[in-house]
Amino acid sequence: MRKRATFAVLAAVTALGGFTAPAAYADETVGDIQITNVSVNGGKNVVVGVTDKTITVSLTATDPSGIWDADFYLWRGPDGTDPYYSADDYVTPNEDTTPADCIASSATTSTCSKTFTFEPDWWLTNAHAGTWKVGVQAWANDDSRTERYAYTTTRIQRLSKLTANAGPEPVAAGKTLTVTGKLSRANWDTLAYAGYTAQPVKLQFRKAGTSTYSTVKTVNTSSTGALSTTVTASTDGYWRWSFAGTSTTPAVSAAGDFVDVQ
Numbered sequence: 001m002r003k004r005a006t007f008a009v010l011a012a013v014t015a016l017g018g019f020t021a022p023a024a025y026a027d028e029t030v031g032d033i034q035i036t037n038v039s040v041n042g043g044k045n046v047v048v049g050v051t052d053k054t055i056t057v058s059l060t061a062t063d064p065s066g067i068w069d070a071d072f073y074l075w076r077g078p079d080g081t082d083p084y085y086s087a088d089d090y091v092t093p094n095e096d097t098t099p100a101d102c103i104a105s106s107a108t109t110s111t112c113s114k115t116f117t118f119e120p121d122w123w124l125t126n127a128h129a130g131t132w133k134v135g136v137q138a139w140a141n142d143d144s145r146t147e148r149y150a151y152t153t154t155r156i157q158r159l160s161k162l163t164a165n166a167g168p169e170p171v172a173a174g175k176t177l178t179v180t181g182k183l184s185r186a187n188w189d190t191l192a193y194a195g196y197t198a199q200p201v202k203l204q205f206r207k208a209g210t211s212t213y214s215t216v217k218t219v220n221t222s223s224t225g226a227l228s229t230t231v232t233a234s235t236d237g238y239w240r241w242s243f244a245g246t247s248t249t250p251a252v253s254a255a256g257d258f259v260d261v262q
Contacts, residue, residue: 031144033063036109038136040154047250048118049159050191057093058113059151060105063140069099070112071137074154076130083135083149089128091116112138118156120188128188129158129248157250158186161193162201164254166239170262173233177259179203181227181241185249195225201243203229206256208236213256215242233261 040046041055057072077087093114095101102112118124133150164181171177183201184193199221204213219229227241238256245251 027146027148029146031063031140031142031146033061033067033138033140033144033146035059035061035136035138035146035148035151038134038151040134040152045155045157045250046118047157047159048120048124048188049186050120050188050193052117052119052121054094054115054117056113056115057134058111059136059138060109060111061138061140061146062109063142063144064108065140065142065144066104066107067102067110067112067138068141069139070102070114071100072114072116073135074116074132075135076132083133089132091132120186120191124156124188126158126188129156131155131247155247157248158188160185160196160243160245160249160252162241162243162252162254164240164257166257166259169258170260171233173235173261175233176230177233177239178228178230179239179241179257181254183221183225183227183241183243183252195221195223196249197221197223197225199225199243199246201227201241203227203231204240204242204253205231206238206240208238208258210237213238213240213242233259236261 037060039058046055059070061067072093074091075083075087076089094117095114100112100114102110104110131153134152135149136151137147139145161184166179183196185196187194200218202215203217204215206213219227238258240254240256242253
């Protein structure tokens with residue numbers, strides 16, 4: 001069975017992955033080892049719906065003796081403090097094996113990876129959406145080692161959905177067209193989708209036979225995430241809503257709804 005990701009609000013923890021936690025926040029490197037790249041979820045934000053989401057985190061490291069192992073952790077907390085002892089939230093990989101899955105590209109360089117699973121039905125709550133720091137560790141065959149507490153960051157976001165409906169269809173030229181929709185996002189506390197309130201959403205139109213949408217106006221969502229506005233029908237085309245996203249919720253655009261103007 002897959003090992004569940006470990007999650008804790010830390011007051012104190014013991015050494016992780018062979019490193020002894022230093023007394024103060026500071027990166028550490030011993031020897032010639034270097035980390036040259038870190039990738040979280042292929043460079044994309046971690047967007048989670050109401051079911052489990054597993055991602056891969058990898059690093060590329062180099063050392064004259066070759067790379068032996070690597071480890072990773074995600075955390076949130078005040079800058080300037082040691083995540084081992086003062087992180088608000090802390091997540092470790094699914095795999096607790098040593099060494100990690102490392103693939104050598106040369107005698108000196110390898111890319112190592114592990115996976116993380118985000119589980120709304122277990123530990124993930126709405127409060128965890130936002131920016132997380134990515135800590136990484138790597139070891140070489142000659143015992144050189146390095147640790148970077150916050151090599152990069154990633155965003156963990158609540159999956160968003162957006163609908164659009166324009167009517168009546170067909171509509172006479174010059175008559176009023178009503179465009180409605182709803183912006184919702186995953187609620188990790190209830191394992192359902194709920195309206196995203198008080199958010200600016202753009203109403204966009206694409207004329208039939210063209211490929212580009214143009215913004216007509218911006219409307220704020222209601223207390224239930226609903227959208228509604230009116231426009232004057234002039235020509236055949238597609239109407240949609242488009243949301244730019246926030247730090248906790250990804251951008252999303254509804255599928256265009258075609259209206260025949262007669």
